[in-house]
Amino acid sequence: MFVDQVKIYLRAGKGGNGCVSFRREKYVPKGGPDGGRGGDGGSIFFVSDSNLTTLSYFRFHPHIRAGNGGHGEGNNRTGRKGEDIYLKVPVGTVIKDVKTNEILFDFTEPNQIYLAAKGGKGGRGNASFASPTNRAPKKAEPGKPGEEKELILELKLIADVGLIGFPNVGKSTLLSKISSAKPLIADYPFTTLHPNLGVVDVDEENSFVIADLPGLIENAHKGKGLGIRFLKHIERTKMLAHMIDVSPYVDRDPVEDYYIIMNELKSFNPSLVSRPQILIANKIDLIKEKEHKHKLNKLREFAGKTNIPFIEISALREIGLKELIREIHNMLVFIEKEKISREVKA
Ligand SMILES: Nc1nc2c(ncn2[C@@H]2O[C@H](COP(=O)(O)OP(=O)(O)OP(=O)(O)O)[C@@H](O)[C@H]2O)c(=O)[nH]1
Ligand SMILES: [Mg+2]
Numbered sequence: 001m002f003v004d005q006v007k008i009y010l011r012a013g014k015g016g017n018g019c020v021s022f023r024r025e026k027y028v029p030k031g032g033p034d035g036g037r038g039g040d041g042g043s044i045f046f047v048s049d050s051n052l053t054t055l056s057y058f059r060f061h062p063h064i065r066a067g068n069g070g071h072g073e074g075n076n077r078t079g080r081k082g083e084d085i086y087l088k089v090p091v092g093t094v095i096k097d098v099k100t101n102e103i104l105f106d107f108t109e110p111n112q113i114y115l116a117a118k119g120g121k122g123g124r125g126n127a128s129f130a131s132p133t134n135r136a137p138k139k140a141e142p143g144k145p146g147e148e149k150e151l152i153l154e155l156k157l158i159a160d161v162g163l164i165g166f167p168n169v170g171k172s173t174l175l176s177k178i179s180s181a182k183p184l185i186a187d188y189p190f191t192t193l194h195p196n197l198g199v200v201d202v203d204e205e206n207s208f209v210i211a212d213l214p215g216l217i218e219n220a221h222k223g224k225g226l227g228i229r230f231l232k233h234i235e236r237t238k239m240l241a242h243m244i245d246v247s248p249y250v251d252r253d254p255v256e257d258y259y260i261i262m263n264e265l266k267s268f269n270p271s272l273v274s275r276p277q278i279l280i281a282n283k284i285d286l287i288k289e290k291e292h293k294h295k296l297n298k299l300r301e302f303a304g305k306t307n308i309p310f311i312e313i314s315a316l317r318e319i320g321l322k323e324l325i326r327e328i329h330n331m332l333v334f335i336e337k338e339k340i341s342r343e344v345k346a
Contacts, residue, residue, distance in 0.1 A: 002054050002056070003055045003056040003058070004194075004230075005153070005154050006062065006152070007150070008062045008150075008151055009063050009150055010065075010151065011064070011065045012042065012066045012119040012146025012148070013041025013065070013066040013068040013083070014068045014146050015038050015069045015120035015122040015145075016038025016039045016040075016068065016072060016079035016122045017038045017079075017142045018035060018072045018123035018128075019035035019038075019126070020033075020138055020140045021033070021035040021074030021126065022074075032127075032130065033125075033126040034076045035074060036072035036079065036125045037078050037122050038069050038072045038078075039071075039080045039122045040081050040119050040121055041121075041122075041146040042066030042068075042084045042085060044064060044066050044115075044116050044117040045086045045087065045113055045114060045115050045116065046086075046113070048089055048090070048111060048112045052088055052091075055089065055093065064087065066084060067083035067084075068082045068146075069081055069082045069122045069143055072122065072125040076125070076127055082119055082146075084119070090107075091108065091158055093153055094106050094107070094153070094155075095107075095116065097149075098151060104151070117146060118146065119147075120145045120146040122143050123141030123144070124140060124141045156235060157211055159233075159236075159237050160208040160237060161240070161241050161328060162211050162233070162234030162241070163211060163241045164216060164234065164240055165215065166215050166261065167190050167215025168187065168189045168215065169215070169244060169282055169283075170243060170282040170315045171213070171243050172184065172196065173185050173315040174321075175210060175212040178200045178321055179199055179200050179210065180198065180199070181198035183196040183212055194230065197211050197212075198210050202329040210241070211237065216228065217264075219264075231269065238276070238332055239276040239328070239331055240265075240276070242258065242280065244258060245282055246284065246296040247282075247283035247284075247286035247292075248286060248295075253298075254281070258299075276335055278324075279309065280312075281296055281300070281310070283315075284313065284314050284320075285316065285317040285319060300312070309327060
């Protein structure tokens with residue numbers, strides 16, 4: 001199950017109480033204080049793990065508690081420490097405070113650790129209160145409560161390329177042909193219900209990650225179709241791959257398709273519109289007659305005029321896929337270089 005937003009409750013462990021105790025030994029009439037301190041309560045940490053792609057664990061485990069510290073004991077024995085808890089989250093998870101909506105941590109790489117709820121300190125035992133003027137203190141501290149947190153975990157997948165377009169244009173088919181991902185593919189709209197990630201090998205050294213998104217339709221931003229909620233998963237991509245069906249079996253206009261999708265992106269996040277983009281004309285294997293070429297030609301001409309990189313493929317018959325991968329790779333390299341030179345200038 002793909003889960004990209006959950007609310008969770010954390011309670012770190014309470015510190016153990018300090019102990020009041022006096023030494024009792026044979027032949028020692030008045031032993032000094034020997035009450036140990038309570039153990040600290042366990043804390044709750046998050047750790048990013050590159051093998052995870054969903055927050056579904058938390059859907060079933062929204063309440064998480066760490067262990068309490070043990071109480072101190074006589075003979076200066078400190079209570080045992082409460083058990084810490086390490087919760088694994090996928091890379092791309094953002095941790096927010098429920099009340100303020102403030103971002104507390106953003107996991108952008110694997111193996112990052114964030115302390116979300118700190119365990120309470122154990123209380124001091126009476127041994128530590130002894131002083132020259134009070135050699136037999138009867139006082140000890142109680143353990144402190146652990147922190148309690150109410151948090152939102154939000155997952156924004158981290159991919160280099162976001163694959164977008166109308167339903168049924170062949171996005172998942174492309175993903176299945178160029179990566180080892182196995183998305184559901186079928187000849188009806190809205191087959192894909194959540195984003196799928198795939199790693200695409202360019203050559204022995206280079207690869208990129210592509211996210212195949214559920215199809216968009218006009219007025220998706222008003223809740224039509226599957227809506228635009230999942231567009232958050234392409235907010236962090238470096239570029240978009242915009243797929244358009246140019247086969248004769250779809251009676252939509254390819255350039256209108258382009259603008260409809262761009263409008264939906266814009267209503268979700270205006271900055272998505274200016275993200276570098278490659279236009280992919282798919283299903284060219286279905287173009288058999290000359291008059292069927294009309295859509296393809298129109299789209300190619302449009303791309304030329306607007307200066308959008310353009311490529312024609314058949315995802316199903318695997319035509320033009322090598323060129324597409326190369327082109328995307330080149331664009332990513334270019335984007336990365338631009339970014340570096342901007343950073344150097346700044
Ligand atoms: N002839 C032909 N059919 C294709 C091509 N690419 C995809 N298809 C078919 O188009 C249909 C839809 O393919 P999908 O890959 O599921 O489309 P999608 O864009 O992921 O669709 P949604 O997940 O609903 O948005 C399937 O029946 C595919 O076999 C192609 O290049 N040529
Ligand atoms: Mg799909």
